[in-house]
Structure formats: C-alpha cells, structure tokens
Amino acid sequence: MIEYELAGNDLGEVRFAISPLNELVLSLRTLRDPGRFPLQLPWLRATGPARAGLDLELLGALTNESLWTPDFLTPRPYTPLGRIDDELAALTGTPAGVVRADLAEIHPAMLPPVLLGRPDKVLDRVLATLRDYWEACFEPYWARMRTVLEADVVYRGRVMAQAGLAAMFAGIDPHVRLDDTVLRIRLRSDYSYRTSTAGRGLTLTPSLFSRRGSVPISPEEPPHIMYPARGLGTLWETETTTSPxxxxxxxxxxxxxxxxxxxxxxxxxxxxxxxxxxxxxxxxxxxxxxxxxxxxxxxxxxxxxxxxxxxxxxxxxxx
CATH class of the missing domain: 1.10.10.10 (Winged helix-like DNA-binding domain superfamily/Winged helix DNA-binding domain)
Structure with a gap:
C-alpha cells in the first residue's frame, strides 16, 4: 500500500493535470496485454497498420508482465494541459543513473537486449521511438482522447466542490481512500512506502489506459496518482439512442x-x-x-x- 500524507495546507494543493506523455507510455500496456483493455480494442485495430512500421521490440520492453512502466517516462505533469513536444523535450536531460535504475526496477532479473548499452544512448532510442509511436498512433486521435480527459477533470472538480475531497478520491478508484489527512492507495503487489506531500503537493492525472489507480514506484518521485478516466466507454462510440x-x-x-x-x-x-x-x-x-x-x-x-x-x-x- 502507498500512503501519501497530506499535511496542513497541502489539502488545498491537490490539482489535476492532463499529460499526453503519460497516456502515450501507459498505452504500451494495451500492446502487451490487449485483453485487459477491451474498451481500447477499436483503437488497437485502427492503429494496427501504423504500428507495423514501429520498433515494437523496444516499445514492448518498456513494460513488464505486471504492466509497470519506468517512472522517468511517466513524470508528474506540471501544467494542466501538457504538450507532447514539451514533455518529450524535458526527458532529454534525464540523468543516466535514473534511466538505469528505473529500467532495472521493471526488469530486475535482466534487461531485455534492446535496453542494453549506455543509458544516454538507450534514452535517445527510447525517445525517438516514442515520438514515432505518437505520430503514428496518437496524433490522429489525440483531440478526441483529450476531450474525454478534460470532461473527467470537470466532473471530478464538481464532485469535490459538492461532496468534498474524500468523496472525490473515493470516486476515482475503489482502491483509493482518504482517511483524515492520509491518502491510501492499495496496490495488487506488496510494494509499499509512505511519504509526505508537504511542499510538493499532489497531482491527479486521468488516464484512458489505466484499469485502476497507479502511483510512482519510487517514493522519491513527486506525489502523483494516475487513475481511470470517467467516460472511457464513450471514447470510440457516438450517441445512437433516438429522441422523440x-x-x-x-x-x-x-x-x-x-x-x-x-x-x-x-x-x-x-x-x-x-x-x-x-x-x-x-x-x-x-x-x-x-x-x-x-x-x-x-x-x-x-x-x-x-x-x-x-x-x-x-x-x-x-x-
């Protein structure tokens, strides 16, 4: 279980942000295990031909069987509506030690061959491949995806204003609970840590590619929860019910x-x-x-x- 201590005025520092980079990286889970993401199957089918020209070996190595992804590829967004160009550019300066440690965290036994080599060179290949993946499979659909994410943020803000912070947290995921000033996120694994949000705040990021709430693997990362966006079932469908x-x-x-x-x-x-x-x-x-x-x-x-x-x-x- 992960626990975030919301101390003092940090209760007022809970904020929402939308990150195209987070969505891009989390979507790699659907490539590894499509059966866990049935609502994304229309997108997977539509982008199948475009994926054929990508480095699928490298993309596949950025997740593991537990569907974890490296923390440095899903950083906490610092603007409400991020841009993919800015987010990818910010990763170019990721320290070699961070790249090496985060990749080893998701592949503790042995790194896949495609991730071996100097960390700076590996980082360059990863970012170039993610850019190709964005242009082929995300850019044509991002406006529609972003609309669903923005609608979720509006809804959560309304719940928070009407029913309070605890009700809002309970609504984003049944495994997330606010007890007084301690936010608890129950994971499927035994991984656990407790850290304070004092001076750092807490960012909530809705996602179209999360089945439950997820947090950074490392307690050193800024407090950040990615959670399933409301209205995902409407993403690839249009309203068909007739009116009188x-x-x-x-x-x-x-x-x-x-x-x-x-x-x-x-x-x-x-x-x-x-x-x-x-x-x-x-x-x-x-x-x-x-x-x-x-x-x-x-x-x-x-x-x-x-x-x-x-x-x-x-x-x-x-x-």
Missing part, C-alpha cells in the same frame, strides 16, 4: 439529443464526445437551447456546465 420524433421535427436531431442527455450538469466537451461532433458545434446548439429557456448553465472553474431547466423537462415529457 416530434421533438426532432421541432428543434432538430442534435438539439433534441442534447435536451435528452442533459438531465444532470454536463460540460460541452463531454457532450461533444458522446454525440460525435465538435465542441464548437455543441456550444452553438447549447447557446440556442439556453436562449429558448430549455437549459440553464453555471460556471465551474474554467468550464460551463449545462442541464435541463424545468421548461426543458416539461418539453421533453410532452414530446
């Missing part, structure tokens, strides 16, 4: 679907994923529905959440 015919004829298909979906407060980014349209198009429809009195909205942080008004409820019931 009379309502579609009155306000159009997309607006009728939006009205039906907005029983609870939801952001435009989450709605865009569910409907398979752009956030810009969704926002246009939302503004029109709000102007007609069918929706109400409220700002939550940098996002605006929408839900049906009483009038919208009556219109939907009538239809």
């Amino acid at each position: 015919t009379a309502l579609v004829g009155l306000i159009g298909r997309v607006r009728a679907q939006l009205l039906r979906l907005l029983e609870t407060p939801t952001s435009s980014t989450e709605l865009a994923v569910r409907l398979g349209v752009t956030p810009t198009a969704v926002n246009q429809h939302l503004r029109a529905l709000r102007a007609a009195g069918l929706l109400i909205s409220a700002r939550h942080g940098r996002s605006i959440l929408y839900r049906r008004s009483d009038l919208g409820d009556r219109v939907l019931r009538g239809a």
